[in-house]
Amino acid sequence: MLKLIGAALILFAGTMIGFQQAARLAARPRHIRTLLHTLQRLETEIGYGYTPLPEALERAAEHTPEPLAAMLKEAAKRLDDADGPSFRESWSRAIEGHWANSAMRSPEKAALIRLGSSLGISDREDQVKHLRLAMQQLKAEEDAARDDQERYEKLCKSLGVLVAALIVILIV
Template structure:
């Protein structure tokens, strides 16, 4: 009886690990899409609303889901509390602090870091160009993430169950 309960727990744990990995593959394209929407909102606020950057960040974050909204809020909060920090430093610190909570990879982080070094230091038209460049890079990464999702999501679900079943067979 004890072996049966142990086998069921191992199967359950392996299955959940597989499903958790599959969920990360499913979350990455969704989060990249949300990040693109955030940059589109920033572009609109800066380009058409003539909104200052801290206020544009606050307005954009109000309409976005997590984890993207918390990233933008964090940048705005750091700017408000900035003790001599530049926008780039506030942006990089916020991205670094919030990145582990996302399913995105280093390529998306690199695009955001590059964008942060261009925002806030140039005129409105140049900032819009940099936002569009970052959105283009993120769209390419979104396509890659969708391909990875299609390729690996089912594999991880199956792999979790199969490895757990192998462990149960080896133990019993």
């Protein structure tokens, strides 16, 4: 009886690990799509609304789900400090602090950090150009993430179940 309960727990745990990995693969394209929408909103605020950068970040964060909203709010808060760091430092720290909460990977992080090094130091048109470039890079990453999801989501689910079944067979 005890072996049967242990086997069921191992099967359940392996299945859940597989499903959790599949959910992470499915969340990555969603997070990138949300980030793209946020950058479009930021582009509108800067390009057409003539909004200062800290206020534009706050406004964009209002319409963005977590964890991206927290990242934008932190960057805006750091900028509002009178003797605070530059935008580049604020942006990088905010990304580093909240990156683990997202399903995105290092290519998206690199694109955002590159964007942070060019925002806030040039005129409005140049900032809009850099935002569009970052959006193009993120769009390519979103397409790659969708391909990975299609290719590996089902595999992760099946692999979780099969590895758990193998462990049960080896133990019993």
